[in-house]
Amino acid sequence: MDIKEELKKFQDKVNPELKVFFDKNIKDSKENNFITTEALKQVKKITLSGGKRLRPALMYWSYLGVGGQNRKEIIKTSISIELIHMFLLIHDDIIDNDSKRHGVETIHSRYNKIGKIIAKEKRDSVHFGNSMGIVVGDIVCALGNQVLFKSKFNAELVIKALDQLQSIIARVAVGEAQDVFIEHKRMASEKEVLDMYKNKTAKYTIEGPLHLGAILGGASDKLLNKISEFAVPVGIAFQIQDDILGIFGNEKKIGKPVGSDIREGKQTILVVRALKNASKKQKEVLNRLLGKKDISEVEIEEFRKIIRETEALDYSNILAQKLIKEGKEALHNIGFNKESEKTLLALADYMTQREI
């Protein structure tokens, strides 16, 4: 199975729904207030300029996997999780000071520029941009929730799904808080990092969407637990793999400059493990290079060497492989229909494949 092809087919179904959604809300907002119109246009542009639609796809496949029949409605409803994702990204971009998303200006960054133009006198346009980013994120959150209410699924199931969606939001926000803490302290234990991966990636990106789809397809709580046994290990493995690629991958494959994780001083599992095993001298080098904005190619290679020598790379690889194996075994126990099981198995491989 060519999973990239499958994802592409799904994107072709879900992207028009996203477009319809934004166009309707942009139109409605015009009758109301131009500020929102402008903001929603920018959110639409960011959303449609990129993204794999991984979360809606998982929701879709899980729904079909437990026997759901209404393909049209689940595709329409699956944009809710993509909108929630956009809301979180809008807030995340403020937190991370990122000015681009999918190559398009982020909300806070755009309003920072607008702020410079509209102010009569000298005002703090960074704060203006951030304020607008907070508020626009909140609007997109409300709209994402609303998509779920307005779906035509049975009211009891929708409430159960909504309850789940709020847990997902609360959980990823906890993960984000952990990340903010770790990033600020520049220090973390392996347990803290893995816990953050569980909240920020595994539960949010994999388990959450699978649960949403399964709930709308009528799955029992017991089935949801089985899904978690697949989703959580695969999600953590995905994040570990991402960390490895972030330091050892090539620019073309990972879509960001080589060494940017080092430049940002990210406390990944690799770094935490390396610091634990490092000699005093190695530790000094790691700490000197972590967060160094103008790190050179030679220094990146020096950093990689220590990650290898401290066996942090081997350790992370082994851990990821163990988790993938664990997840894949659990997948067979869920009892998804054959098509969804095949797709999710291919997806688990795709997400955690080693490209170095």
Next chain:
Amino acid sequence: MDIKEELKKFQDKVNPELKVFFDKNIKDSKENNFITTEALKQVKKITLSGGKRLRPALMYWSYLGVGGQNRKEIIKTSISIELIHMFLLIHDDIIDNDSKRHGVETIHSRYNKIGKIIAKEKRDSVHFGNSMGIVVGDIVCALGNQVLFKSKFNAELVIKALDQLQSIIARVAVGEAQDVFIEHKRMASEKEVLDMYKNKTAKYTIEGPLHLGAILGGASDKLLNKISEFAVPVGIAFQIQDDILGIFGNEKKIGKPVGSDIREGKQTILVVRALKNASKKQKEVLNRLLGKKDISEVEIEEFRKIIRETEALDYSNILAQKLIKEGKEALHNIGFNKESEKTLLALADYMTQREI
């Protein structure tokens, strides 16, 4: 009817529910992650240190007014709108750079201090505080939504109420965006200001909670429209009255230093109207004093004099009285039961009473 007494009675019923809610979530979070525990404790402290519970009270009286019978359940459910209010205040406090709320440290301000302590090296702890404020607000939003799902009302009604709640959040966020724009530009038309009042105060503080209660009590869409005819004018009048007190009221009554609206450079209806009618000289004075951090008593008096001379005070008073009259007349047409009608009438008077 002593409306303050009625509000107090309601507070005594709803505050224990808030306490139970926070204690449960603080306990649950302990099993999960200490970061959230700490944050939720602070949110609890802020929430229980003040606030009139006006929004839950409106939800409660509206529910009873349309014939709802389950008093216990509506009180439990009404904390959802108070939690949503807290979420918005947490984000609002970041936007307004406010370090205290109900005399307690705001979330971003608290984490700003924590950030200074925990960072290994010199880091941007203001940004850390704001980041945590964004994230903690998002968590409280999700929890507030969840209270509504978990209520025991009929699922169809809960979905309708939730849909309404998301519209309320989206609407107040639009109002907040308008406010951020106006505050940043330091310039607005009367129409822009009144539109912002409609979104930020009337629809959010009055109409929204009344609609939520009425929906859960089984009200028709037609009835909701009638409620709006009461809620929107009274809400705008309340805000205008608040503006008047903000400039002419005394410190004890309004709970903030005299002239703080002038010091913050707020574009209230009074200011916008005065600027419109002012002579060139008066306009110069207004613009010079607006936003002046170290404004003196004499200057405040000078400012007030111009507000009077340009007839901005009379204009605003007349507008507020007209809106209150309009709202009160509409109240009789709703057909609430006698007790709720009496309470809401007293509340409309209380909220818009002239205390200068």
